[in-house]
Amino acid sequence: MPSRDTIEAFIAAVESNDHVGAIRDFYTEDASMQENLTEPPRQGRQALMEHEAAVLQRVAAVRSRCIRPYLVEGDTVVIHWVFEFDLPDGKMRRIEELAHQTWRGEKIWRERFYYDPAQRAAH
Template sequence: MPSRALLDEFIAVVESGDHAGAIERYYTEDASMQENAAPPRVGRDGLVAHERGILARTSNVYSKAMSSVVEGDRVAIHWIFELTSRSGRVHRVDEVALQEWRGDKIFRERFFYDPGPPKS
């Protein structure tokens, strides 16, 4: 079960821009992440690789936790992310992350956000 201090530490790492490092440090080896209703991605190494792939396509990522709640092994975080592409286009994501922790590590995480207009 995460303490408030541990959750604040995790949030600070993400807000510092070390997204892949946060996954390496705070997720279990068998962790999963799920975007809205998409199938979950499973395994910390794959999660880190996916995150690095996203970061490689950006020139800057701004991350801010607007609020967070800890209730036993469950955590909810309201995030604002602004991803700037290499061409300068900014994509803003207003997201709620629901996490399940196993001890002091994240075991399962699901993100809820509006993906934007449908792509044609």
């Protein structure tokens, strides 16, 4: 079960927009992430970091914010996130999602994101 201090440190890393570092520091080596149920899970911390780095290379800037409170029950954590992406063409994309996480001790082992896919359209 993760400590509140660890969850707060994870949130601070994401809010500082160090997304790759957050994966490096807070995910197990065999962690997985899954987008809604539309894509198969991505497997392994290294693959998760590479995917995140590729996403960040396609945007001009990102702003990340946790909408509190987050929920904790044993090894399960649910965080409400808002991400705003500035795209190279000047448009903006806002994604609001719930991240459902299963932790192993102080590290995230499984994560699934829930969001409306229509949010992927740029504004």
